[in-house]
Amino acid sequence: MTFALRPARLEDVTELEALIAVSARTLLAPWYSPAQIDAAIGSVFAVDTQLFDDGTYFVVAEGATMSGCGGWSRRKTLFGAGRGHTSDAESALDPARDPARIRAFFVHPAYARRGIGAALMRHCQQAASDAGFRTMELVATLAGQPLYAAFGFAAVEHLKIPLGGTLTMPVVRMSKHIAVP
Numbered sequence: 001m002t003f004a005l006r007p008a009r010l011e012d013v014t015e016l017e018a019l020i021a022v023s024a025r026t027l028l029a030p031w032y033s034p035a036q037i038d039a040a041i042g043s044v045f046a047v048d049t050q051l052f053d054d055g056t057y058f059v060v061a062e063g064a065t066m067s068g069c070g071g072w073s074r075r076k077t078l079f080g081a082g083r084g085h086t087s088d089a090e091s092a093l094d095p096a097r098d099p100a101r102i103r104a105f106f107v108h109p110a111y112a113r114r115g116i117g118a119a120l121m122r123h124c125q126q127a128a129s130d131a132g133f134r135t136m137e138l139v140a141t142l143a144g145q146p147l148y149a150a151f152g153f154a155a156v157e158h159l160k161i162p163l164g165g166t167l168t169m170p171v172v173r174m175s176k177h178i179a180v181p
C-alpha cells in the first residue's frame, strides 16, 4: 500500500480530530504531562477549517486509513482551532513581506518516523514558495522541533502557551528562509 497526500475535506473533521488526539496523547507523552496534553487538545491542537477553504491543509492516507495531517497558511494565525479567531488573526499575509505559517502537523503513532511529516513539509514548502512566500514560521511542540530543524528551521523564541489555570505548554517559535527558485 502506498501513501497518498490530498487536500482535507469537511467530512474529514471527525477523523482528523481523532488522529490529532491519539498523535498528541502518544507522541507528546515524553514531553508534556497528560493534563497539559488534554488541555491543549481541541484548542492548541485542533483542526482549523479555514485552511480547508484555502486548500492549504492536507491529509496523508494509506488506503482508507488516515496516517497524518498538516498544512500551511497564508493567514496570520500561528496555531489552534479556527473557532474564536479574530478577523485580524484571519487576515491575509503579504507573501513579499510576511512568513507563511506551517500549521498542525500530526502523524498517527503507528506511522511515526516513516517520512510522513517530511512529505507534508516538502509539499507545504513548495506550495508556500509557489504562492510567493520567501520565509516560513511556525510554533513547534518540543516533539516537533527535530522535524522542523531537519528542514532548516531555526528557533527564534521560546514561549509558554497558557492552557487555563496554572497550566502552560512550552513551545518554540521557529522560522526559515525558502530558497528562491
Ligand SMILES: CC(C)(COP(=O)(O)OP(=O)(O)OC[C@H]1O[C@@H](n2cnc3c(N)ncnc32)[C@H](O)[C@@H]1OP(=O)(O)O)[C@@H](O)C(=O)NCCC(=O)NCCS
Binding pocket: 023, 024, 027, 028, 104, 105, 106, 107, 108, 111, 112, 113, 114, 115, 116, 117, 118, 119, 139, 140, 141, 142, 143, 144, 145, 146, 147, 148, 150
Ligand atoms: C512531529 C511529527 C509530525 C513528525 O512526523 P514523522 O512522520 O514521524 O516524521 P518523519 O518520519 O517525516 O521525520 C523526518 C525527519 O524529522 C526528524 N524527526 C522526526 N521525528 C523525530 C524524533 N522523534 N526524534 C528525532 N528526530 C525526529 C528526523 O530528522 C527525521 O528523519 P529520519 O527519520 O530520516 O531521521 C510527529 O512526531 C508527530 O505527530 N508528533 C506529535 C504531534 C506534534 O508534536 N506535532 C508537531 C506540532 S508543531
